[in-house]
Amino acid sequence: MFKEEFPLLAGNSLTYLDSAATTQKPEAVLQRLDRFYGKENANVHRALYPLGDGATASYEESRTRVKHFLNAPSSREIVFTSGTTGSLNFLADSFGETLSRGDHILLSEMEHHSNLVPWQMAAKRYGLILDFIPVNEKGRLDLSGMRRNWHEKTKLVSVTHISNLLGTVNPLEEIIDFAHGKGVPVAVDAAQSVSRLPIDVQELDCDFLAFSGHKIYGPTGIGVLYGKEHLLERLSPRFGGGSMISSVSLEESTWAELPQRFEAGTPPIAEAVGLGEALNWLESRGRAGISQHESLLTAYGIEKLRSLEGIELYGTGEEDQLGVISFNMGGLHAHDTVQFLSAGDLALRAGHHCAQPLIRKLGVPSTVRASFAVYNDTSDIDRLAEVLAETMNYFRKKGVL
Numbered sequence: 542m543f544k545e546e547f548p549l550l551a552g553n554s555l556t557y558l559d560s561a562a563t564t565q566k567p568e569a570v571l572q573r574l575d576r577f578y579g580k581e582n583a584n585v586h587r588a589l590y591p592l593g594d595g596a597t598a599s600y601e602e603s604r605t606r607v608k609h610f611l612n613a614p615s616s617r618e619i620v621f622t623s624g625t626t627g628s629l630n631f632l633a634d635s636f637g638e639t640l641s642r643g644d645h646i647l648l649s650e651m652e653h654h655s656n657l658v659p660w661q662m663a664a665k666r667y668g669l670i671l672d673f674i675p676v677n678e679k680g681r682l683d684l685s686g687m688r689r690n691w692h693e694k695t696k697l698v699s700v701t702h703i704s705n706l707l708g709t710v711n712p713l714e715e716i717i718d719f720a721h722g723k724g725v726p727v728a729v730d731a732a733q734s735v736s737r738l739p740i741d742v743q744e745l746d747c748d749f750l751a752f753s754g755h756k757i758y759g760p761t762g763i764g765v766l767y768g769k770e771h772l773l774e775r776l777s778p779r780f781g782g783g784s785m786i787s788s789v790s791l792e793e794s795t796w797a798e799l800p801q802r803f804e805a806g807t808p809p810i811a812e813a814v815g816l817g818e819a820l821n822w823l824e825s826r827g828r829a830g831i832s833q834h835e836s837l838l839t840a841y842g843i844e845k846l847r848s849l850e851g852i853e854l855y856g857t858g859e860e861d862q863l864g865v866i867s868f869n870m871g872g873l874h875a876h877d878t879v880q881f882l883s884a885g886d887l888a889l890r891a892g893h894h895c896a897q898p899l900i901r902k903l904g905v906p907s908t909v910r911a912s913f914a915v916y917n918d919t920s921d922i923d924r925l926a927e928v929l930a931e932t933m934n935y936f937r938k939k940g941v942l
């Protein structure tokens with residue numbers, strides 16, 4: 542769908558199946574960045590001339606777009622960051638600081654390193670204890686394990702919406718219901734889900750939510766942390782500097798209102814404007830249709846790869862797998878497999894996919910990962926299957942497999 546709107550892909554023989562790492566950008570976003578730098582560039586929140594006013598307006602309009610996109614109650618709850626990693630590091634350190642030694646944080650065994658390592662760092666710094674929702678052999682979160690591993694001092698749950706390794710869509714509603722029943726807030730890593738599932742933070746009732754612009758057809762260097770206002774109010778800034786203060790003396794300073802207090806210095810202005818355009822683009826093309834397209838592609842891919850001999854698939858293989866398929870071929874190392882695929886002009890990733898604990902749980906050193914976006918269609922998957930079959934034959938003939 543809409544492939545012709547993506548300059549890098551249109552008229553190119555490349556089969557790009559690595560959108561879980563980053564998505565390609567539609568022409569509309571590229572043009573918006575060009576127009577910003579070519580005609581609108583100025584710093585925000587400071588200038589008292591029309592160009593500066595315009596840049597500030599565009600930057601703040603993007604914030605409003607994000608608010609609408611997530612259906613957040615207020616723009617004060619939308620903090621621009623450098624990406625999911627930036628959002629989660631800020632949250633872990635800032636929320637961690639509000640806790641007492643011996644308090645617990647509940648994560649899951651399928652987290653991306655960026656929703657694990659920052660919590661490990663905060664745990665060391667503030668004397669916190671990390672617990673984990675286990676993953677079962679199907680690649681699903683084990684919610685009875687969540688109840689078992691709940692501690693009376695659990696103060697926050699932070700989980701991914703969709704696993705970047707397995708594509709598992711987690712039952713956030715059940716997790717949030719359970720945690721809220723205990724009066725505990727829930728943070729969601731939406732890096733993989735925000736482009737694939739309609740997300741309404743009020744309906745979901747999550748307390749924090751993080752995502753990256755570059756995984757939703759926008760620029761790199763920009764991300765979002767959504768937080769409920771009363772919770773954001775409890776957090777203190779990590780960075781001090783321009784734009785985040787109310788008043789400054791030589792001895793001390795007071796902070797600006799939300800969300801400016803968390804956006805010290807010159808923010809990624811053009812990137813924020815580009816993200817706003819990407820969200821516009823996605824909405825105008827129809828979020829529900831795009832979501833359905835990815836769901837059909839995933840099902841088609843699973844079926845197709847299952848029909849090939851010698852492919853081992855990981856993940857649920859059912860309706861709760863979206864946008865990502867992890868597999869290995871025969872006894873071949875994933876890196877060798879993707880090199881053969883690359884020779885066939887296919888871009889896929891091999892490795893631990895920033896989820897080493899989950900890889901270890903699968904009992905393999907690495908996997909090959911195919912991931913989809915709006916511009917892929919079934920012919921991309923047919924091409925993948927074709928090159929996999931050729932590779933398999935080659936190794937069979939050599940007696941390696």
Ligand SMILES: *Cc1c(COP(=O)(O)O)cnc(C)c1O
Binds near residue numbers: 653704730
């Ligand atoms: C990509 C990803 C991240 C990290 O995003 P960055 O853009 O690299 O900061 C975090 N969590 C998940 C699930 C991801 O897929």
